[in-house]
Amino acid sequence: MHNLKSIYFFLAGEDRAFIRRCDKYAQGIFCYIRFYVLLIFSGCWVSATAFTYSLFQGNKWMCFPIGAVWALLVTNMYLLLLHTVSPALLPVKKKRLLDKARSYIDVAMFFRLVFMSLLAVIIAQPINVLLLSPYAQESLDKYKTEYRARMMLAADSALIAGECRCGNELVQSETQIVTTDNREAVAKRYAWLHHKISEDSMYMADVKLLLDSLTSWHGRFSDRWKHISDSTRLVLDAKLREEQESDSLFLIQLHELLASSDGGHPYLLHNIVVLQKLIAGKIKNDNRLQRLIDKSNFYMKTNQIILGENPCSWLITILVLALFLLPIYLKYSIRKKSLFYQEKEKIDRQLVSESYQQFKEQYRLAFIASIERYNTQSWKRLMPWLEKLKLVHPEAFVKKKQHLQELFKADVEKYEYWADHPYRTIRKYDAIKLAGEADLLTLIYPEEE
Template structure:
């Protein structure tokens, strides 16, 4: 695997359904795993092409139509598979689940969504495997659907072939979860993705504050426009009362600087509930609360 040209290795890394730029700086063992996954995806592409080619041969009996449909079908199935493979990955970002009345941070790798995606992978493998069974075992009939049904009912080799194809489709998933135990790739990926999310969230908070301040400004201007005619009338009749209310309104309608309040100690992941603290009437408790809040915000 080390003798493989770099451009071929990068292509295999991309087919693995993970970020090839992170894989490229990983250890040789990590690169070997992902290269193997890429080779399996190439094998799946070949299976898809041959399966579609043999299937369409029974429909069109035309060489160019068979080749065209085979290429399109192989491309579609492989892209669907790579997309599923990219989504079937160990959890690398903090998530939260509710347990009774508390939220706790936990890494969940097996859930309903995962079962559904694996089911789709197995379904694709079964669809691809059946025309291959007919091609390999050649039962003799010209009705493809009948041949598929007949082989599965009477020939154990057809079932074995189907399981082999399913295993090839599932092996990359197994390898991806095995890579997690090596303790290198997903740690780097988690750092990068976490930084991207945190940077985006900081940008969001800035835009949020600007938008809120603009809304406050518009509201204040709108209130001043509505009150001005009445204040002008009041000024003519009773300047002292006018001055009193004018100062009160001016004090209330301040264009304040705002900042989004965080209910969680680790935004934007929201896995740690922020602790509500009370302050006693002494300076030490006040300083402790201030520094504690600053620590929570920095996290």
């Protein structure tokens, strides 16, 4: 419980000691900020969990941990931003404040707000899909019809071309091995094959024309164009089903033809087998494409449809964006209605002063230790000469020894270059009284006594 309480106070975006010393109004504002940060964490968890659930096709064991990690990541970044939302409390240079207060601070905050706004918009999209996806199902089905038609057109174009070529070779191969009297009967026998080839060629042209028409009508939202587009999609879907039924029937006819041609010309049998493989491959591709479309949830397209057609999606996005920006606004509003920042400035100044005094003491002690080491080495080098002086002139030895002991006393103080240390905003100038020109001449040419 103590750890949870510490985390709860941390969510305010400010130090707990500062909040305790401020007035009741500021404490209430920070309570609201904690509540909104908890909402942001919950919203991020729901958003990331919903997105991961769709991404992994309903894997619950993956979506909840990933959602929690993503929510913690976003909340930590948001709290970092919230801690930096504060006016300049400690002294700064006046020139720097005048030159950069408007540009640097505003630009920095602008980029922070843009980053958080972008993050809020991203987080809002899975929530839109989670809440509004049933309303986009009709438009998504229309898109699936067009998507399926385009994929089938791209996949079947080469197969239909091979089918036409192989069908023509099949007819030519049989007409070459029969007599002239039987050619008319052969032509009637393969009338269904010619019909299938021409039907597939027309199918390709019709589907391409319908898709081009639907592409040119995109962006027209009137009821008339909507009705025309829906009718065109119905025709397109009907043609796709007719083509699949035609392929199935054609494959059965090829099986019958292969059975009736048993023991026939090898080239004739080869063409039938090749044509049979082409049709079977076409049916297999169409079925595989349908399975993939049915399995895919078209997550990004669903989101795009919701944003383009449902005004509630923009309302949800704006609400999430407001939720992200509201704590920042509340922390800014404390400036005018509370003494929180004045109390925080006092504490900050005290912390800085104490830390600087501690640093100065450590600096002084380190400097003294270094000087003492140097003096000890110097004293060792001078002692032989002092011993010789003691033998020659004892009185001079005593005076010189006392003088050196006074010189070797290590008592230093850190020099301050600034008048308002440690903030370094006002440089310290030594008030030195300069002499005049007459004093310089007197120094160079002293008067004779």
